[in-house]
Amino acid sequence: MLMIRAIIRPEKVGVVLAELSDAGFPAVTKMDVSGRGKQRGVKVGDVFYDEIPKEMLIMVVKDEDKDDVVKIIMKNAKTGEKGAFGDGKIFISPVEEAYTISSGTNQL
Template identity: 80%
Template sequence: MLMIRAIVRPEKVSGILAELSSAGFPAVTRMDVVGRGKQRGVRVGEVVYDEIPKELLLMVVNDEDKEDVISIIARCARTGEKGAFGDGKIFISPVEEVYTISSGAKEL
């Protein structure tokens, strides 16, 4: 199993979630976050905005679903055809164990 973390623009989240759900991936945790990427924020005149609002989407998927989920997120999060600074990042990590809290059962 894999943990997929995607940091995306807030205005892209509803489209991403709709596409993921349509493709059979409805289980997503989302959080409001702030931060900056390589561009070090946005400068408007003399003011630098370095805490840019984003959304963090977290999902645990089977290894064989990784490419489908990444493809959906990347396609739906991209601004225009070529994308733009600030469109986000996707991070993949292995998940060693999963437990359901209510039952205490270990999932495979």
């Protein structure tokens, strides 16, 4: 099992979640987050924004589903703006154990 964490623009969350659900991946945790990437913030007029609001989607999938999930997120989270930065990142890490709290059963 793998944990996929995708940090994306807030305006892209709806379409990403809909496409994931339609593809059979409805289980997602969503969190409001803020941060910055290589651009170190954004200047809009005279105002400098050190941290930019984003959304983090977290899901655990079977190893063989990783490529499908990543493709869905990449396709639907990308703004398509030439030279745009800030569309987000996807992080993938192994999951060693997972338990259902109510039953105490190991999910792996």
